Amino acid sequence: MHLLIPAAGSGRRMGSQRNKLLLTLLEKPLLSWTLAAAEASGHITWIGIMGQPDDFPDFEAIVSDLSLTKPVKLIQGGATRQESVYNGLQSLPPESDRVLIHDGARCLATAELFDRSAEALLTCPGLIVAIPVKDTIKVVDERRIVRDTPERSNLWAAQTPQGFEVQLLKKCHEEGREKGWEVTDDAALFEKCGLPVQIVEGEETNLKVTTPVDLALAEFILRQRTLTVDR
Ligand code: CTP
Ligand code: MG
Numbered sequence: 001m002h003l004l005i006p007a008a009g010s011g012r013r014m015g016s017q018r019n020k021l022l023l024t025l026l027e028k029p030l031l032s033w034t035l036a037a038a039e040a041s042g043h044i045t046w047i048g049i050m051g052q053p054d055d056f057p058d059f060e061a062i063v064s065d066l067s068l069t070k071p072v073k074l075i076q077g078g079a080t081r082q083e084s085v086y087n088g089l090q091s092l093p094p095e096s097d098r099v100l101i102h103d104g105a106r107c108l109a110t111a112e113l114f115d116r117s118a119e120a121l122l123t124c125p126g127l128i129v130a131i132p133v134k135d136t137i138k139v140v141d142e143r144r145i146v147r148d149t150p151e152r153s154n155l156w157a158a159q160t161p162q163g164f165e166v167q168l169l170k171k172c173h174e175e176g177r178e179k180g181w182e183v184t185d186d187a188a189l190f191e192k193c194g195l196p197v198q199i200v201e202g203e204e205t206n207l208k209v210t211t212p213v214d215l216a217l218a219e220f221i222l223r224q225r226t227l228t229v230d231r
Pocket of ligand 1: 005010013014050077080081085104106209
């Protein structure tokens with residue numbers, strides 16, 4: 001199965017000068033942790049990384065340091081995640097029928113999670129990994145008055161990987177462009193087109209490194225994993 005990694009962001013909320021995926025996490029760039037998990041997954045056979053051209057030399061260095069056995073293609077990203085994925089879909093190998101999409105910033109996702117997603121994608125047209133939310137979620141208006149409290153047992157926090165039949169997702173992206181839909185994940189386009197999106201159990205540690213606190217948490221979690229392996 002083919003994997004697309006959106007990695008063309010700027011990391012504004014991280015407050016760093018460069019793409020947060022190039023920041024160091026336990027002596028390695030953040031993106032190399034994501035790629036190492038993709039390399040270890042038995043189901044993934046090809047990796048496309050969407051990035052800004054300025055970052056390509058750094059990405060190339062990361063890929064070559066990892067000595068990946070799988071083919072890797074660098075693809076020019078867009079101004080939004082949605083555009084970056086759109087570009088990635090156009091650059092998939094022609095034989096690609098199902099694709100997993102995984103945020104470069106979710107660098108703690110395990111190879112098992114990729115494998116579980118890839119297997120589930122053989123039996124449904126679209127899926128996301130997600131976990132039940134722990135917080136009570138409030139719907140709030142522009143004056144910060146609470147308008148609604150959705151039943152928590154119906155709420156799941158979306159993560160990546162997300163997986164789709166390629167032709168269906170391409171159609172949804174085209175429709176989204178025509179109609180000006182702006183979404184933060186691909187499943188939202190699928191839903192807007194009336195297509196079903198299956199939930200696959202995610203991982204509590206599969207956080208999206210977004211702020212400096214997330215970076216510290218990611219470091220803590222990775223250290224724990226290394227300790228467990230050494231024991
Ligand atoms: N991404 C992308 N193209 C963009 C914007 C984001 O490929 N134009 C990628 C990011 O590199 C990241 C993933 O989408 O791997 C999720 O985005 P996010 O966590 O929001 O990262 P950034 O956009 O870099 O961060 P911020 O929103 O704080 O600027
Ligand atoms: Mg962003």
